[in-house]
Amino acid sequence: xxxxxxxxxxxxxxxxxxxxxxxxxxxxxxxxxxxxxxxxxxxxxxxxxxxxxxxxxxxxxxxxxxxxxxxxxxxxxxxxxxxxxxxxxxxxxxxxxxxxxxxxxxxxxxxxxxxxxxxxxxxxxxxxxxxxxxxxxxxxxxxxxxxxxxxxxxxxxxxxxxxxxxxxxxxxxxxxxxxxxxxxxxxxxxxxxxxxxxxxxxxxxxxxxxxxxxxxxxxxxxxxxxxxxxxxxxxxxxxxxxxxxxxxxxxxxxxxxxxxxxxxxxxxxxxxxxxxxxxxxxxxxxxxxxxxxxxxxxxxxxxxxxxxxxxxxxxxxxxxxxxxxxxxxxxxxxxxxxxxxxxxxxx
Ligand code: 13P
Ligand code: SF4
Numbered sequence: 001x002x003x004x005x006x007x008x009x010x011x012x013x014x015x016x017x018x019x020x021x022x023x024x025x026x027x028x029x030x031x032x033x034x035x036x037x038x039x040x041x042x043x044x045x046x047x048x049x050x051x052x053x054x055x056x057x058x059x060x061x062x063x064x065x066x067x068x069x070x071x072x073x074x075x076x077x078x079x080x081x082x083x084x085x086x087x088x089x090x091x092x093x094x095x096x097x098x099x100x101x102x103x104x105x106x107x108x109x110x111x112x113x114x115x116x117x118x119x120x121x122x123x124x125x126x127x128x129x130x131x132x133x134x135x136x137x138x139x140x141x142x143x144x145x146x147x148x149x150x151x152x153x154x155x156x157x158x159x160x161x162x163x164x165x166x167x168x169x170x171x172x173x174x175x176x177x178x179x180x181x182x183x184x185x186x187x188x189x190x191x192x193x194x195x196x197x198x199x200x201x202x203x204x205x206x207x208x209x210x211x212x213x214x215x216x217x218x219x220x221x222x223x224x225x226x227x228x229x230x231x232x233x234x235x236x237x238x239x240x241x242x243x244x245x246x247x248x249x250x251x252x253x254x255x256x257x258x259x260x261x262x263x264x265x266x267x268x269x270x271x272x273x274x275x276x277x278x279x280x281x282x283x284x285x286x287x288x289x290x291x292x293x294x295x296x297x298x299x300x301x302x303x304x305x306x307x308x309x310x311x312x313x314x315x316x317x318x319x320x321x322x323x324x325x326x327x328x329x330x331x332x333x334x335x336x337x338x339x340x341x342x343x344x345x346x347x
Contacts, residue, residue: 046066055078112156
């Protein structure tokens with residue numbers, strides 16, 4: 001089938017299901033997918049919208065952890081589909097639930113109250129462990145509020161899996177670097193003097209796209225070519241990058257800033273450091289008003305696994321239930337607890 005036939009078939013199926021089908025998509029999805037989506041958003045926005053959806057079928061165009069959270073927050077009888085189950089965030093894979101649990105048990109045995117705070121880019125099993133240990137989930141939109149919350153709950157915080165978001169957010173709260181320690185997944189470093197005294201323990205995880213493909217010298221180069229113009233990045237970039245940028249925030253923040261800059265028309269160029277599908281969309285949307293430049297042409301291969309053919313295949317077999325994301329019953333209550341702590345603190 002050619003592209004236009006696939007597109008038309010997807011639209012036919014959407015029409016057939018009407019209000020019984022809602023398609024959600026993350027901002028990193030390619031345009032060919034976004035054009036079929038009912039709700040497009042960042043991780044926080046998409047999680048927030050789930051409880052209000054009444055449709056029996058929810059198709060989530062994004063990565064596995066997002067669909068897992070959607071499945072957890074969905075109503076009884078609703079089904080959440082992910083077009084490609086192998087679309088699994090590389091960062092989320094860096095924190096295994098059993099390792100997180102062992103580290104938290106070791107910390108609990110030390111007598112200190114260490115509160116876990118899990119970035120939403122983590123498996124549901126990790127969210128469940130975090131929930132059982134009194135912790136919560138956060139997204140890049142509310143990491144500052146949630147880190148402040150976590151510090152109030154105990155003596156120290158274990159931030160996972162993203163060491164960069166952890167460090168960048170700690171800087172906003174004025175936590176000195178000497179009070180932060182990156183640990184190892186086996187928990188060996190927990191025995192060190194500095195880890196025992198640290199206020200913030202960081203899991204050794206990162207987003208390979210934001211950490212490895214976006215470098216400080218790229219920011220310097222842009223500033224040199226476009227003096228006075230801003231570089232805005234996602235906080236999954238390393239602190240070395242974020243520290244020399246002109247702002248950082250979630251995908252929703254980056255979109256808002258591009259929109260404002262295009263409306264004001266006072267900046268000749270704006271550089272954006274995040275996944276390329278989103279940056280490319282902004283470049284095209286505002287091409288007549290501002291020169292939007294990507295910090296790097298970095299695409300997320302997991303997000304790319306969802307495309308028009310896989311979306312169509314999912315829609316074609318909706319009735320069979322194939323492709324449904326299910327959640328282990330035993331994980332539901334504790335994982336929901338950690339997610340609800342975030343949703344309640346960030347209404
Ligand atoms: P947002 O929470 O900003 O949508 O980002 C999610 C993500 O995976 C970034 O790499
Ligand atoms: Fe995960 Fe990075 Fe892809 Fe975001 S861009 S989904 S953090 S691998």
